Amino acid sequence: MSEMMTTQAGDAGAFRNFDLNRVPTPCFVVDEKAVERNLTILSDIGTQSGAHVLSALKAFSMFSLAPVVRQHLGGTCASGIYEARLGREEYGGEVATFSAGYKDADIDEILSLSDHIIFNSSTQKDRFLAKALAANVQVGLRINPEHSEGEVPKYDPCAPCSRLGTPVSQLSAGVLNGVDGLHMHTLCEQGFDPLQRTWAAVEPKIAPYISQLKWLNFGGGHHITRDDYDREGLIAFIKNIRETYGIDVYLEPGEAIALDAGILVGEILDLPTNGMDLAITDISATCHMPDVIEAPYRPALMDEAEAGHTYRLGGPSCLAGDVIGDYTWNKPLQIGQRFAFLDQAHYSMVKTNTFNGVPLPTIALWNSETDELTIIKQFGYDDFKDRLS
Ligand SMILES: Cc1ncc(COP(=O)(O)O)c(C=O)c1O
Structure with missing residues (x-):
């Protein structure tokens, strides 16, 4: 029995054509056409069975x-x-x-x-x-x-x-x-x-x-x-x-x-080294994708290269274990660069938290057919404060 769950994410699908600079980070972007496609399959199961x-x-x-x-x-x-x-x-x-x-x-x-x-x-x-x-x-x-x-x-x-x-x-x-x-x-x-x-x-x-x-x-x-x-x-x-x-x-x-209907877009904040190349991002495993630590599993990175420059990605929080995993890009990373994890619509958005006061990801809806993008919700300081007393 393996300790690490294997990710079942398929491929990036239409998100390959999505310009990650269109949204503030961190941001969940959900493709309503992908959700609709899944729902059509499920309703068909209901109708036929x-x-x-x-x-x-x-x-x-x-x-x-x-x-x-x-x-x-x-x-x-x-x-x-x-x-x-x-x-x-x-x-x-x-x-x-x-x-x-x-x-x-x-x-x-x-x-x-x-x-x-x-x-x-x-x-x-x-x-x-x-x-x-x-x-x-x-x-x-x-x-x-x-x-x-x-x-x-x-x-x-x-x-x-x-x-x-x-x-x-x-x-x-x-x-x-x-x-x-x-x-x-x-x-x-x-x-x-x-x-x-x-x-x-x-x-x-x-x-x-x-x-x-x-x-x-x-x-x-x-x-x-x-x-x-x-x-x-x-x-x-x-x-x-x-x-x-x-x-x-x-x-x-x-x-x-x-399934495969949403991504979580982040930004590279810093690129320190300590025994290997590291990357600090505004996506936190513990705050935004807790299943990465809890399951645990390694989320799939959009456009990950087979070989090239490998970095250990981690969040901005104080938790030493706020590590997402080791990922490879074909070119060296730059501070300010965007990236995205695949298959993040389920069990991530519902599990986010504001530990360390880390901001919650924005939620955006994208229509991969029309290319229309709507920012559904942005969170701020009040969302953090309202949970405290
Ligand atoms: C009782 C129950 N129903 C439905 C679900 C949904 O499962 P899934 O998202 O894996 O399809 C769960 C998940 O834990 C569950 O506990």
């Missing part, structure tokens, strides 16, 4: 694109009270909320915002079942299929002693009392085969209960919009489940909606 496809806001919640998302998908999946509200307010359609733990203070509002509430354990379900029934919200239980397909244990909800989902071996009539649907989320940037293997492992264990259910939700982690994804296989798989058991099927892709 009959599945409900929801957009996972935790991965990509650039709500200025909500009108486009709404045209293609059936709603959103939320991780708690704020995402449920964002889904309801901005996106419309169905809202399916899952959290590993709900609390009394939030439950009424969450129920008022959700069509499905998915519990992590039967204890949580029993605690809030009466309220869910009264609010006419369908109740789900997340199961742990106890079948690992994960590349990295940190991203494997079926890893030993995982807190995510009720182990399928613990299912019983009592545990399922009041449950309308089962939810499972076990994949991460994966193809169709791992889903099929997971289903093969879990189906015999849940088959006795499926007739009492209204739906099955297969969560996210499906890299459906990647070129090599077996979409026909997925369509046949969903149709077969719907026909065999007469129930609805839900998918909650997040990353697949924004």
Whole structure:
């Protein structure tokens, strides 16, 4: 099992023609045509298979694109009270909320915002079942299929002693009392085969209960919009489940909606040396791409050269480990030069923070067909200060 996740980013696509000097840095630039392309693929899966496809806001919640998302998908999946509200307010359609733990203070509002509430354990379900029934919200239980397909244990909800989902071996009539649907989320940037293997492992264990259910939700982690994804296989798989058991099927892709649809543009601030060539940039791993450290992974650099001049890129923060990685350019870098990391629309924009008072990246929308560029949002000192007291 590798410690470093491999990046699944494809190529720069239309961003190759984008002049990086058109935006202030740091800046997320999202190509709405690329998002639309992904959404078209996902809505086609929904149409052909009959599945409900929801957009996972935790991965990509650039709500200025909500009108486009709404045209293609059936709603959103939320991780708690704020995402449920964002889904309801901005996106419309169905809202399916899952959290590993709900609390009394939030439950009424969450129920008022959700069509499905998915519990992590039967204890949580029993605690809030009466309220869910009264609010006419369908109740789900997340199961742990106890079948690992994960590349990295940190991203494997079926890893030993995982807190995510009720182990399928613990299912019983009592545990399922009041449950309308089962939810499972076990994949991460994966193809169709791992889903099929997971289903093969879990189906015999849940088959006795499926007739009492209204739906099955297969969560996210499906890299459906990647070129090599077996979409026909997925369509046949969903149709077969719907026909065999007469129930609805839900998918909650997040990353697949924004895959290869955005870049993060930065600027070289300084070029010191210490045992090797270094480059300080206004992009911080810890503030702007925390998954680089957390996953960890090495983001793909646009136009990286195979050989030439290699620099260790790091952010402006005080953290010694605020290092993005070693990257090679064909010419020596210059102070003030722009560069961009690929595939940054998902799980970066949603995770930014202002540690060290590092400014948040601007958010821009680009249309790769018309070349129209819109600065959607710029952040300032107040955004930093408002989180403090
Ligand atoms: C419950 C649930 N649904 C959906 C998703 C979206 O997954 P992805 O962005 O990998 O498609 C996640 C991601 O962690 C999740 O935990």
